[in-house]
Amino acid sequence: MTLFGYRLPMMSSLILWCLIWEIVGRLELVLLFPPFSGVLAALVDLVQTQKFWTATWTTISTFCIGMALAIVCGVALGVLMGRVKAAENLLGMWVNVFASAPLTALIPVLMILFGMGAKTIVVSVFLFAIWIIALDTQAGVKHITPSLIDMAKSFGAGRRDLYAKIILWAALPEILAGIRIGFIRGVKGVVIGQLLVSIIGYGELFELYSRSFLMEDFWALTIVLFAFALLVAELVGMLEKRIEYYAGVRQ
Amino acid sequence: MDARLEDPVAAGLAAQADEAAGGRHQTLWWRLASIALFCGAWEIAGWVPINLAFPTFSSTVAAFFEMVGDGTLLKAFGLTLQPLIVGLVVSTLLGVSIGVAMGLRKSVEWMAAPIFIVLQAAPVAAVIPMVTFVYGIGLTAKVISVCLLALPVIVLNSYKAVANVNPSLINMCRSFLGSRWQQIVKIILPDAAPVIFAGLRLGISAGFIGIILAELLITPTGIGDLITYHRAVANYAHMYASIASVIVFSAVTLSVLQWAEERWFRPEKKGS
Amino acid sequence: MVAVTRKFPRDAHGEDMSSLESIISVRGINKVYSGQVHALKDVDLDFPAGALTTLLGPSGCGKTTLLKIIAGLLEPNTGDVLVKGRKVTGPGPERAFVFQDFALMPWATVLRNVGFGLELRGVADAKRNEIARRYIEQVGLGGFEDKYPHELSGGMRQRVGLARALAVDADVLLLDEPFSAVDEQNRRKFQEDLLRLREIERKTFIFVTHSIEEAVYLSDRIVLLSRRPGRVSQIIAPQIDRSGTPDEIRRDRAYLDTVEEIWQGLRQFVD
Numbered sequence: 038m039t040l041f042g043y044r045l046p047m048m049s050s051l052i053l054w055c056l057i058w059e060i061v062g063r064l065e066l067v068l069l070f071p072p073f074s075g076v077l078a079a080l081v082d083l084v085q086t087q088k089f090w091t092a093t094w095t096t097i098s099t100f101c102i103g104m105a106l107a108i109v110c111g112v113a114l115g116v117l118m119g120r121v122k123a124a125e126n127l128l129g130m131w132v133n134v135f136a137s138a139p140l141t142a143l144i145p146v147l148m149i150l151f152g153m154g155a156k157t158i159v160v161s162v163f164l165f166a167i168w169i170i171a172l173d174t175q176a177g178v179k180h181i182t183p184s185l186i187d188m189a190k191s192f193g194a195g196r197r198d199l200y201a202k203i204i205l206w207a208a209l210p211e212i213l214a215g216i217r218i219g220f221i222r223g224v225k226g227v228v229i230g231q232l233l234v235s236i237i238g239y240g241e242l243f244e245l246y247s248r249s250f251l252m253e254d255f256w257a258l259t260i261v262l263f264a265f266a267l268l269v270a271e272l273v274g275m276l277e278k279r280i281e282y283y284a285g286v287r288q
Numbered sequence: 289m290d291a292r293l294e295d296p297v298a299a300g301l302a303a304q305a306d307e308a309a310g311g312r313h314q315t316l317w318w319r320l321a322s323i324a325l326f327c328g329a330w331e332i333a334g335w336v337p338i339n340l341a342f343p344t345f346s347s348t349v350a351a352f353f354e355m356v357g358d359g360t361l362l363k364a365f366g367l368t369l370q371p372l373i374v375g376l377v378v379s380t381l382l383g384v385s386i387g388v389a390m391g392l393r394k395s396v397e398w399m400a401a402p403i404f405i406v407l408q409a410a411p412v413a414a415v416i417p418m419v420t421f422v423y424g425i426g427l428t429a430k431v432i433s434v435c436l437l438a439l440p441v442i443v444l445n446s447y448k449a450v451a452n453v454n455p456s457l458i459n460m461c462r463s464f465l466g467s468r469w470q471q472i473v474k475i476i477l478p479d480a481a482p483v484i485f486a487g488l489r490l491g492i493s494a495g496f497i498g499i500i501l502a503e504l505l506i507t508p509t510g511i512g513d514l515i516t517y518h519r520a521v522a523n524y525a526h527m528y529a530s531i532a533s534v535i536v537f538s539a540v541t542l543s544v545l546q547w548a549e550e551r552w553f554r555p556e557k558k559g560s
Numbered sequence: 561m562v563a564v565t566r567k568f569p570r571d572a573h574g575e576d577m578s579s580l581e582s583i584i585s586v587r588g589i590n591k592v593y594s595g596q597v598h599a600l601k602d603v604d605l606d607f608p609a610g611a612l613t614t615l616l617g618p619s620g621c622g623k624t625t626l627l628k629i630i631a632g633l634l635e636p637n638t639g640d641v642l643v644k645g646r647k648v649t650g651p652g653p654e655r656a657f658v659f660q661d662f663a664l665m666p667w668a669t670v671l672r673n674v675g676f677g678l679e680l681r682g683v684a685d686a687k688r689n690e691i692a693r694r695y696i697e698q699v700g701l702g703g704f705e706d707k708y709p710h711e712l713s714g715g716m717r718q719r720v721g722l723a724r725a726l727a728v729d730a731d732v733l734l735l736d737e738p739f740s741a742v743d744e745q746n747r748r749k750f751q752e753d754l755l756r757l758r759e760i761e762r763k764t765f766i767f768v769t770h771s772i773e774e775a776v777y778l779s780d781r782i783v784l785l786s787r788r789p790g791r792v793s794q795i796i797a798p799q800i801d802r803s804g805t806p807d808e809i810r811r812d813r814a815y816l817d818t819v820e821e822i823w824q825g826l827r828q829f830v831d
Contacts, residue, residue, distance in 0.1 A: 047401065048402045050401075050402050051402045054402070068421070068422050069419075069421070126315075127322045130322050131322065131326060134535070136296035137296050139493075139499075139535065139538055141504065146531060149341045150341065221409050224410075225413060229501065232414065232416075232417070233505070243414060258414075259415060262414055263410035266409050267410065270409055454663075459633055460657070462651055463655075464656070464676060464724075465652070465653060465677075466680045470680055474665075478665065
């Protein structure tokens with residue numbers, strides 16, 4: 038939108054919202070929201086504590102392991118479902134169900150099976166992310182124009198070449214889109230997992246802050262988490278943009 | 289980028305879009321085989337057992353029927369559904385209004401879009417335990433949890449729906465001298481309706497997550513209570529049965545919505 | 561640059577059109593898109609009442625842009641559009657548009673789509689449906705009133721668009737490549753139907769097409785536009801005897817010569 042003739046960039050209203058937050062906090066209108074400046078101060082303090090970095094390390098390492106597994110297995114599953122009809126018929130229904138289901142309900146199960154530690158978190162991330170990656174990969178693979186495959190075969194491409202040189206590349210836009218959403222879901226998985234387990238990582242910190250009602254620290258940590266989620270989504274988005282040039286003309 | 293990929297149901301549909309219409313019977317057999325495969329694997333896993341705390345499929349089913357029989361399951365669902373439905377109604381009314389307003393007015397879009405984009409991408413779950421400190425552990429906190437998860441999804445989908453209305457139709461309306469109000473009511477809203485409805489479906493899916501989170505994080509009532517209680521007394525079959533029932537319930541609800549969406553909104557878009 | 565030649569032709573009924581009032585005039589039209597793309601440059605044209613004038617030219621010559629400016633759906637950077645001598649900005653009840661992609665509401669029946677222009681004006685239901693039914697019959701879609709657009713073929717959808725434009729009883733019908741999204745057999749049929757329609761409805765038609773044959777077959781006047789930036793390069797009035805059968809017309813000497821003449825004129829613009 039434009040104001041006084043100047044075009045305002047998309048996310049710039051966040052600045053306005055921060056201002057509103059500050060005012061609401063100063064006037065103590067809602068107990069939940071301390072002044073934004075206080076949160077920023079707490080943020081600065083927070084990133085200097087050892088506890089924070091330990092928790093961050095736990096979070097990031099479990100997140101990365103879980104995501105890596107989810108991407109590998111999800112893409113493999115998606116390609117399988119996309120190329121092999123039997124696999125699609127047998128597995129498709131479950132993948133669809135789990136993609137929309139409240140996976141949060143499964144976490145108590147994970148806690149029993151895998152204990153109250155990092156392993157559970159990795160599995161949470163894995164479970165939250167894998168289904169949408171598989172579905173989007175499947176969609177991408179199924180949308181490859183048959184003539185592209187015929188072309189490769191007519192020039193003598195073996196199975197390995199077919200998958201590595203044609204199928205993965207042709208489906209890449211959808212795969213990346215799925216991975217981007219998978220990342221967002223993975224972040225939710227790591228947070229929810231830690232919240233429920235509550236004795237490790239950020240979950241532990243959140244538990245601490247809630248009990249002692251340290252609102253500024255709570256929001257500082259929340260901002261860190263939110264920023265992390267958005268950053269991760271942006272990075273994958275940039276990757277997607279780089280292959281955008283051929284995404285539209287594949288038919 | 290193809291926006292359908294953000295919607296797991298649409299992605300699933302897109303993946304199956306080339307199904308020949310003639311395979312109806314076949315699909316049924318495959319469905320049954322799929323279910324049999326899943327249950328069979330579960331049963332075996334329970335027999336092995338892969339973990340002492342992992343019940344077999346059959347014992348889970350038995351526990352399920354027991355809970356249905358003595359009414360505990362129904363009562364639990366009743367308690368869980370209350371805040372879910374209230375939260376979803378609020379989210380729908382508020383969400384569609386805000387989303388449509390965002391699509392129609394640039395100023396509203398500028399103010400609201402970043403907030404909801406952040407809310408949708410970020411793990412809002414982190415905020416839920418905090419909610420109880422201000423709103424207590426009762427119905428209000430749970431309704432807010434549902435809204436926190438469902439509202440952003442509904443808003444962004446409604447906004448997208450309005451923003452992507454076929455411009456040719458709007459031009460057509462203008463060419464026949466339609467006023468702005470007529471454009472909105474006769475062209476924009478009907479054209480946006482299918483996507484808005486899809487957004488509602490996604491919102492309901494998010495709402496389920498919200499209520500489970502609330503019941504596991506804030507204070508157990510309803511299904512969350514069943515899960516927590518049976519876990520505490522090591523009735524694993526009952527615990528699994530409770531979890532499975534909520535997942536099945538959510539899956540069935542979303543299927544019904546998907547069917548409704550196809551029936552009412554998409555006959556003209558089927559196959560495209 | 562080809563010199564501008566103005567010939568005052570005879571219309572389909574043999575009348576000398578120089579004596580006709582121009583129902584629409586455009587003066588000094590310039591249209592530039594996003595600062596760079598100069599679509600139309602200094603266009604001056606008169607459109608005689610009751611005639612069928614075609615805007616013809618290579619891709620990107622701005623013919624659709626010009627048509628939309630006349631319709632009031634686009635604003636020119638400079639210049640005026642005059643309808644019956646008065647300046648207009650924006651759409652008006654004396655002009656009706658037929659869209660290239662049909663622009664039908666997919667959620668409405670044929671009956672409602674055809675009556676949409678009247679619905680927007682607040683015409684009562686019963687009267688509106690009566691008028692709509694009449695025009696549905698006239699374009700040959702009788703019996704399809706309760707069908708939805710997705711149940712119709714491309715050709716039928718365009719008839720709905722045409723009926724909708726006729727139903728509002730405008731003086732001028734503006735048609736934007738109406739037959740381009742339709743297959744060849746249907747296209748020919750449409751052209752023949754349009755000629756017949758002109759006998760019944762004494763309206764002015766302004767037509768955009770990139771098909772030379774279509775233009776020569778249908779038009780009283782053909783305005784040739786040059787490549788971007790679009791300028792009026794030539795105006796031709798085909799002197800064709802349209803009293804014969806469609807096949808006879810398409811083999812008429814004058815018809816073939818005019819097509820050839822235009823083709824030679826446009827050749828220079830082919831990539």
